[in-house]
Amino acid sequence: xxxxxxxxxxxxxxxxxxxxxxxxLQQEVVVLWHKEKKLPDFNRHDCIMLPGGFxxxxxxxxxxxxxxxxxxxxxxxxxxxxxxxxxxCNGFQILCEAGLLPGALLRNINQQFICKxxxxxxxxxxSPLSHSLNPGSAYKIPIAHAEGxxxxxxxxxxxxxxxxxxIFQYCDEYGQVNETGNPNGSxxxxxxxxxxxxxxxxxxxxxxxxxxxxxxxxDGKLLFDSFISYADALEVDVIDDLLR
Amino acid sequence: xxYIAEVxxxxxxxxxxxxxxxxxxxxxxxxxxxxxxxxxxxxxxLKVEAEDVEKAKTIVENACRKLLANPVxxxxxxxxxx
Numbered sequence: 001x002x003x004x005x006x007x008x009x010x011x012x013x014x015x016x017x018x019x020x021x022x023x024x025l026q027q028e029v030v031v032l033w034h035k036e037k038k039l040p041d042f043n044r045h046d047c048i049m050l051p052g053g054f055x056x057x058x059x060x061x062x063x064x065x066x067x068x069x070x071x072x073x074x075x076x077x078x079x080x081x082x083x084x085x086x087x088x089c090n091g092f093q094i095l096c097e098a099g100l101l102p103g104a105l106l107r108n109i110n111q112q113f114i115c116k117x118x119x120x121x122x123x124x125x126x127s128p129l130s131h132s133l134n135p136g137s138a139y140k141i142p143i144a145h146a147e148g149x150x151x152x153x154x155x156x157x158x159x160x161x162x163x164x165x166x167i168f169q170y171c172d173e174y175g176q177v178n179e180t181g182n183p184n185g186s187x188x189x190x191x192x193x194x195x196x197x198x199x200x201x202x203x204x205x206x207x208x209x210x211x212x213x214x215x216x217x218x219d220g221k222l223l224f225d226s227f228i229s230y231a232d233a234l235e236v237d238v239i240d241d242l243l244r
Numbered sequence: 245x246x247y248i249a250e251v252x253x254x255x256x257x258x259x260x261x262x263x264x265x266x267x268x269x270x271x272x273x274x275x276x277x278x279x280x281x282x283x284x285x286x287x288x289x290l291k292v293e294a295e296d297v298e299k300a301k302t303i304v305e306n307a308c309r310k311l312l313a314n315p316v317x318x319x320x321x322x323x324x325x326x
Contacts, residue, residue: 061314068311097314104316111262151259151317185260 001231002028004039004048006075008066013052013088017208021049024211025224034069039078044199045235047084047227048075050091052144052206062105062147063093072098084128084231085200089145092192092202101195101202102160103152105145109185113146117217118183120191120205121175123166127194128230129201129223130167138175139219141205143183148204150186150193160193168192168203245326247292247300252321253313254285288312292324300324 003021007014014031021027032039032048039048055066066072072094079085079100087095095101108114119138122130133139152160160166168191172181182189184204192203207220255261264282271279290307294300301324313320 060311064311064314096316102316104314106259106317107262109260109262111266153316185262 001045001047001228001235002030002042004030004032004042004046006032006034006048006050006071008034008050008053008055008069008094010055010057010066011051011053011090013090013206013208016206017049017051017088020208020211020221020224024221025228027228032071034066034071037070037074039071039074042078042083044078044082044084045231045238047086047231048078050075050085050087050094051208052089052091055090055094058090058147061093061097063090063095063097066090066094067097076100079195079200082197082199084227086129086227087202088206088208089143089148089204092204093147095200095202100200101193102156103150103193105147105204106149106151107147108145108149108183113144114148114183115142115144116183117142117210118191118205119171119173119175119181120168121171121177123169123177124164126164127167127198127201128227129192129194129203130226131230132226133222136175138171138173139222140173140217141207141210141220141223142217143205144209145184145204148184148186150188150190150204152187157187160190161188163196165193165196165198166190167194167201168205245294245296247294247297247324247326249288249290249292249300249304250323250325251288251290251304251308251312252285253288253308253318254320255283256317256319259317285318297324297326
């Protein structure tokens with residue numbers, strides 16, 4: 001599989017992401033400028049990543065303008081055809097604005113930009129991002145956002161729960177999902193969700209900032225490892241089927 | 245013909261507006277305690293080229309649905325005049 005990292009004007013976590021994918025995880029990475037209209041040579045075993053940052057200065061609403069960048073039509077098409085799309089922080093906001101994920105990210109309940117390590121726990125281990133994680137364990141990963149309070153109406157929330165689309169919830173350091181562990185007031189402590197078909201993911205925490213020993217935290221790498229092993233195994237299955 | 249559209253974009257009524265809440269606290273601290281609620285939204289001032297008022301309104305409504313407001317968290321009201 002390979003990764004495509006989209007760079008919008010105002011993206012600022014793109015380099016970190018590319019570094020971790022290439023240098024730490026030894027993955028093939030294609031950097032995609034937002035003006036491009038096509039995703040060259042990507043198939044549904046590949047993953048398009050929307051990095052964190054402040055695309056278009058967060059004008060109007062976070063992600064609202066990036067969602068109309070030329071490349072986004074191709075990203076939506078790619079997602080609808082089953083390709084993996086993973087948005088982190090501003091990338092999550094863009095995916096919600098684009099309608100690829102339900103709900104919205106509102107201003108943090110305390111009105112402040114929060115930049116610190118928090119804990120998340122997998123709410124479900126059926127998703128590619130969490131399948132090799134331990135349910136009930138707390139993973140320490142930093143957040144850095146002012147608009148990260150997940151909001152959706154009650155109907156949408158029940159649907160997310162029923163379909164097990166909530167991937168990560170904020171928790172305390174012991175893995176308990178409670179108010180103490182919720183940094184921004186997100187409904188149901190939601191830190192990350194996926195779409196119904198489990199190929200589009202969005203999360204506010206930054207695993208790419210917690211993937212190297214040198215940075216003192218490698219919990220984020222476990223998410224990438226989980227995803228890559230899931231996607232690689234699926235790809236091998238498909239190739240086996242074709243050869244059979 | 246050029247029309248002026250005034251668009252009000254507000255957080256949905258059922259949504260907590262922490263910015264408004266912080267401002268309300270500020271007002272209380274100032275001693276202005278007869279204001280009991282503050283909700284903060286956006287006001288957009290647009291110039292629209294259209295044949296008549298109705299068409300101008302349709303154009304602005306479409307713009308609100310597609311970009312200016314996010315129905316998951318906001319509602320909008322439009323006023324169009326010459």
